[in-house]
Amino acid sequence: MSRQAMFDAVRPLAPGRTFTPAQVRAGDAFADALGFPRVGDxxxxxxxxxxxDAAERLGCSVAQIRAVWDVEATGSGWFTGVRAEILALDGPGGFLDGSNLPKILFEAHHFDRLTGGRFRKSYPNLSSARWNKALYVGGQGEYERLHRAMQLDCDAALKSTSWGGPQIMGFNHALAGYATVDALVEAMKTGGRAHLMAFVAFVQNSGLTDALKAITTFHASAVAFARGYNGPGYSANDYHIKIARAFAKWSRA
Structure with missing residues (x-):
């Protein structure tokens, strides 16, 4: 069980299924006693x-791992100062709690695939047969899309979302070192180290360690990693060029 699952289990007992501040504090104290991590601890x-630590585990240089992190996390793996209307979507003690939440991007084409296309006609903004950039709303608004999708199929919604600094897809939870997507998501909410260690596990389990260690200031050196990590469309976003440039920056640091 997770902190969120605990709150969800007792939510039917709350008036209107919304917790009072005192009830949230009591629930948090109980979850603390059980050892469940808090958001942003x-x-x-x-x-x-x-x-x-990550560089030592992967046998690469800090500059190599920093270069990839700069490109994938685009500055930070978090939305800070989460807007009140986002937090209000599921009320206190819910999935969307805390002033900071990990960055996400909800992918409608993966949700469509994981749900067999059964929501394609009724929810075209959430389920699409093909990748469609126009469906993104960006920023914190992606949590609103995720929340709506979770009401249709929670497991598929979480798996159809990329999480945190490394933007690891939920369906890749095992490669990131987590038995379930729920465990991955809970970890992503705890802090930056969890994001980085999930990235380390993903690189190791995806066979990308050597490709990471090959990165230099030359664009071609980053092609293997960019393709393996971002897929065949890596060149459309110049991922290999961005990684090589970031490596040059961190090599001088």
């Missing part, structure tokens, strides 16, 4: 020591 961004 750890620093939001990986520390210098975290990056050094």
């Amino acid at each position: 750890a620093p939001l961004d990986p520390t210098t020591a975290d990056f050094a």
Whole structure:
């Protein structure tokens, strides 16, 4: 069980299924006693020591892992100062809690695939037979899309979303070191180190370690990693070029 699952289990007992502040505090205290992590307990961004640890685990340089992180996390893996209307979608003690939440992007074509296309006609903004950039709303609004999809098929919705700094797809939870997508999501809410360690596990389990270690300032050196991590469309977004440029920056640091 997770902190969220605990709150969800007792929500039917709350008037209007909305918790009072006192009930949330009591629930948090109970969850603390059970050892469930709180949102944002750890620093939001990986520390210098975290990056050094990740580089040692992967046998690469800090500059190589920092270069990829810069490109994937685009500055940070978090939405900070989450808007009140986003948090109000499921009320206190719900899935959307905390002033900071990990960055996400909900992918309608994956939701369509995982649900067999059964919501394609009724919810065309959430389920699409093909990737369609126009369906993104961007920023914190992606949580609204995710929340709506979760009401249709929670497991498929979480698996159809990319999470945190490394933007790991939920359906890749096992590659990131988590038995379930729920466990991955709960970890992504705790802090930047969890984001980085999920990335480390993903690289190792996806056979991308050597490709990461091959990155230099030359664009071609980053092609293998960019293709393996971002898929065949990597070149459309110049991922290999961005990674090589970021590596040059961190090599001088």
